[in-house]
Amino acid sequence: MRRDASSRVENTALDAVLRESGLSHARLARRVNQLGAQQGIPLRYDKASVTRWIQGKRPRGRAPEFMAGALSEALRRTVTPAEIGLGGENTRPVTARALSYCEDVDDALRTLAELGSTDVSRRSLLGGVPFVAGALADPQRQWLLWLSEAEDGQPARLAAASDGGAAEPLHYMIQTFDSMDNRFGGAHVRSAIVHYLSNQAMPMVQQRGRREAEHRELFTAAAKLAAMAGWSSYDAGEYGMAQRYMTLGLRLCGEGGDRVLGGQIWAGISHLQTSLGYPSDGVYSARVGLATAKDSGSPLGLMRLHAMAARGYAARRDQQKAHAHLRFAEESLARSRGPAQESPWVGYLDHHYLEAETAQVFRDLGDGKRAEQMAAESVRHNAQRGRRQAIGRSVLATAHLQQGQLDAALESAHTALERLGSGNIHSERSVQALRAFRAELEPFRREEAVREFVRQARPVLGAA
Template identity: 30%
Template sequence: MPNLVLAEAMRRADCSNKGLASRVQLVAQEEGVTLRCTHVDVKRWLEGVQPRPATAKFIAEALSRKAGVGFSLEDIGMGGVLTPTTLERGLEYADAVPEVGSRLLGLTRRDLVDDPLAVEAVVVPSAWTQPLLTWLLSRPEPLSAGSGAQVNVGESDVWAVRMTTQLFMKLDFQFGGGHARAALAQYYVRDVSPLLEGKFTESVGRELFSAAAEVAQLLGWTAYDLGRHGLAQRYMIQALRLAQAAGDRMLGGRLLGNMSHQANYLGNFQQAIQLARAAQEGSKGIASGTTMASFLAMEARAHAGNGDDAACSRVLHEAEKLFERRDVAHDPEWIGYFDDAELAGEGAHCFRDLRKPLIAQEFVGRCLELTDPVYARTLAFIRLVQAATYVHQGEPCQAAVLATEAVELAGSLKSMRYLRYVSDLCTDLKGYHGNREVESFRELVASKYQSIA
């Protein structure tokens, strides 16, 4: 059915199809969202096709600016695409701790049924600001068990949550975020969520909220790896609030570091820098040497993405010095993955992004030599980084050979981030047609990954 309401709104705003498309793109860009939009999309909206919730909001804002009056979603015939409260509130930093549990429960339930609105939810860059500031300025808060709670929670329950999370974390490293995600979400719903409403002492409660934050962190991280970016952002914001309630500053820093990682991946470099610095400032004097080095590495990655060679090199050097002096006895269990190989991998990514292939290759060699074969995703990433450095040196044959090995060794890795590495390399190799090794690599990618081909 044609959207006559939208047509009337466009008439009132004196806006053509092409004009609306360009204005919607501009609004989206201001929100940090890359949106491909043409007059063809506008024609479809006028024919009755409903866009995604975020896009509908961009349309309303674009028409409001053009007309000089406010248009609501109802005013453009798109009131039915409002984002569910569950997803909107997931971007908010809760005042009361019980709200966090209900928000996470709502997110996981939508996640489990692959709700399109949750799966396709977009990242809202401005939503990182409030959690960052609130966490930095937070003070210890009392924890009280739910009134009338039926479940008694003890130390053994918390220990079970931590051990189970470690198992899921190992699966993520080895097989990618898409492996066993449903089982992880189900575990949160059935086993972790009820504990948050149970009876516990304050000391047990803090440990419980810390353990639950680790589960939520992993839900967010695996969603990020799978390309569900809006969902990942919401999980991590709620996980940060749990870490704050637990008084776990190191874990809070880790979550801000993860947010920085995602912001950098999505091209929001300045916010990635701020998030990484917040992780450092908010856990100063508390974080172990290893965890602080990881936060510095995230800042270095963001500087590299931003093209700031001097800042990247300075911060990365600081991370290396801190890492050399670390005492692993002070490390939490969850930072065990951040070893010499991981730090070298961060350096390799930095200098790949800065287009300094020779320096990047030094870090790549160290990473490949030291990485445990169980970290299949890490090895796939670093091999593709290595291939990219050869493209940057004008050696497409060597790049294609290395990339072919990476794809063959990746096996059944379920990671959208990995696919982006492959896709980016294919883009880098576009200028080398007719090269036998390059063409062979393209054929391999086309046969394995139809979404890229």
């Protein structure tokens, strides 16, 4: 800090980080206002406000948190209020602390409990939490360090809870939430998962004096619930919260020692990163997952991770590597002896799952014919999975369009729209898949059938 002519202490820390970010004063102010609005806090800052902050005027209320969030987005790493001269580490909000891979597992438990309770009680204040791509670099490093130091004899996976075990209620609820998520979408079940995680699972895990095996099983089940909170947040379009729950789930998973589940959490992170426009990060997370699960005895888990790597490479238009990982996924699937011989965390994975993911890989590579084949098979065999049906229909529509089959494309898209418009499926991922198809219709915008579809889709998809 230094003093200007009016003897106010200038905030040189903020000035330095702002210069590093490349944001103008006007852009920073605009993004702070947007983050505030997303959380129900009206703000009216402008470029002159930023100048005053650099000159030493301290912003009021939660503005320092929003400033740190905006700079984190721009720099793709975590920026704290302390780093920009606006608070110490002990004042960091839980949404900032939840991005860290806590060395002390008790810190992770406290952070997860606080994040969940805040999430449940103050939803309007958490809806605008940003996804910070660069913040995953430290959890990746910490996880790989844990992996390298793990004991050779540490169990690669844990079986489902036995009858009467301490974790039995957690496993029962995991199955219940999973069934609802698959059928109706993550937004439908998200609040219930977070509430159960915060009010039931956390107190159980924090109890002391348990046997080692019971301790590991409880932490693993809690890690799965945290990952499910992340996945359902992702499906609800709350990407920043998804990132935080998944990061905390990783730390609990490390305590439980379950490498199959660890690999699956990295698969979820990879999916999130690729879908948000960071495919190179998505590929890297998939590779971290593969390193985690390679000796776990779970071919199905490896299948999903290879599929996620293929998705990332396809988004980068790297056809050779995308095809290679699809081949590895098929080989892993062929090695599996079925769900009964696998970890409970991957029992839902099968060749129909791989068909769905393969369809999206071929779609992103522009191979409409093969995308159509895979998407049609996925749609045919997933009648009871509402979200997968809706996404599959949208992918199928795009595949038809890539082949110049406009009528067939619109027919499939209308079916997806009907499912989403029914109100039974609450899944932002499904909506985004259909929005992606709508964007591909731009060259055909003068066609009457296209104009009619866009008009009918507006209540579900919003304005184009």
